[in-house]
Amino acid sequence: GENVEQHPSTLSVQEGDSAVIKCTYSDSASIYFPWYKQELGKGPQLIIDIRSNVGEKKDQRIAVTLNKTAKHFSLHITETQPEDSAVYFCAASRGGSRLTFGEGTQLTVNP
Amino acid sequence: KAGVTQTPRYLIKTRGQQVTLSCSPISGHRSVSWYQQTPGQGLQFLFEYFSETQRNKGNFPGRFSGRQFSNSRSEMNVSTLELGDSALYLCASSPDGGGYNEQFFGPGTRLTVL
Numbered sequence: 179g180e181n182v183e184q185h186p187s188t189l190s191v192q193e194g195d196s197a198v199i200k201c202t203y204s205d206s207a208s209i210y211f212p213w214y215k216q217e218l219g220k221g222p223q224l225i226i227d228i229r230s231n232v233g234e235k236k237d238q239r240i241a242v243t244l245n246k247t248a249k250h251f252s253l254h255i256t257e258t259q260p261e262d263s264a265v266y267f268c269a270a271s272r273g274g275s276r277l278t279f280g281e282g283t284q285l286t287v288n289p
Numbered sequence: 290k291a292g293v294t295q296t297p298r299y300l301i302k303t304r305g306q307q308v309t310l311s312c313s314p315i316s317g318h319r320s321v322s323w324y325q326q327t328p329g330q331g332l333q334f335l336f337e338y339f340s341e342t343q344r345n346k347g348n349f350p351g352r353f354s355g356r357q358f359s360n361s362r363s364e365m366n367v368s369t370l371e372l373g374d375s376a377l378y379l380c381a382s383s384p385d386g387g388g389y390n391e392q393f394f395g396p397g398t399r400l401t402v403l
Contacts, residue, residue, distance in 0.1 A: 276322075
């Protein structure tokens with residue numbers, strides 16, 4: 179089955195710096211790659227996603243890139259703010275509702 | 290639109306008991322999926338329901354089951370609870386569950402098995 183690996187497991191940055199989280203996937207049939215942010219006591223919140231026919235997507239301070247050949251995709255957060263502190267999960271899907279998640283990255287933004 | 294709601298938010302049960310969790314999807318969404326989240330195993334897919342039918346199933350034992358009603362609300366049931374079933378159970382809904390499928394999660398039900 180699909181396997182998604184996520185790095186790093188923890189990331190600490192200073193406010194205003196950029197943060198990058200990387201994921202690799204194993205199933206070449208995966209076509210959809212969402213990123214979720216989970217704050218303490220809450221469910222995961224979809225923050226951005228990318229489809230297999232797109233190499234890059236940006237939404238304000240957040241961007242995601244996809245390299246299908248290498249089976250890599252990454253989340254980039256610029257101008258980080260303390261409220262960006264949370265656990266971030268990448269996921270992959272062949273289409274449909276079954277998401278395979280990475281292990282998560284605890285991002286801490288220090289004021 | 291109201292988001293995905295889950296009830297109850299917290300549950301404490303003892304080994305051997307059974308439990309039923311409830312999920313109400315976003316209005317108009319017909320697909321409901323369930324995930325288990327634990328510190329050791331992370332987020333794992335349990336099953337998906339669409340139009341009252343189980344459409345996809347993860348690698349969990351038969352003690353885990355679910356159903357969906359005609360209004361798209363879903364329940365999941367865990368029988369003969371084990372200590373290892375302690376977890377956050379998350380429900381996610383999407384319009385139809387197909388293709389590039391944006392899923393929206395509820396806040397979860399925290400189950401503790403003693």
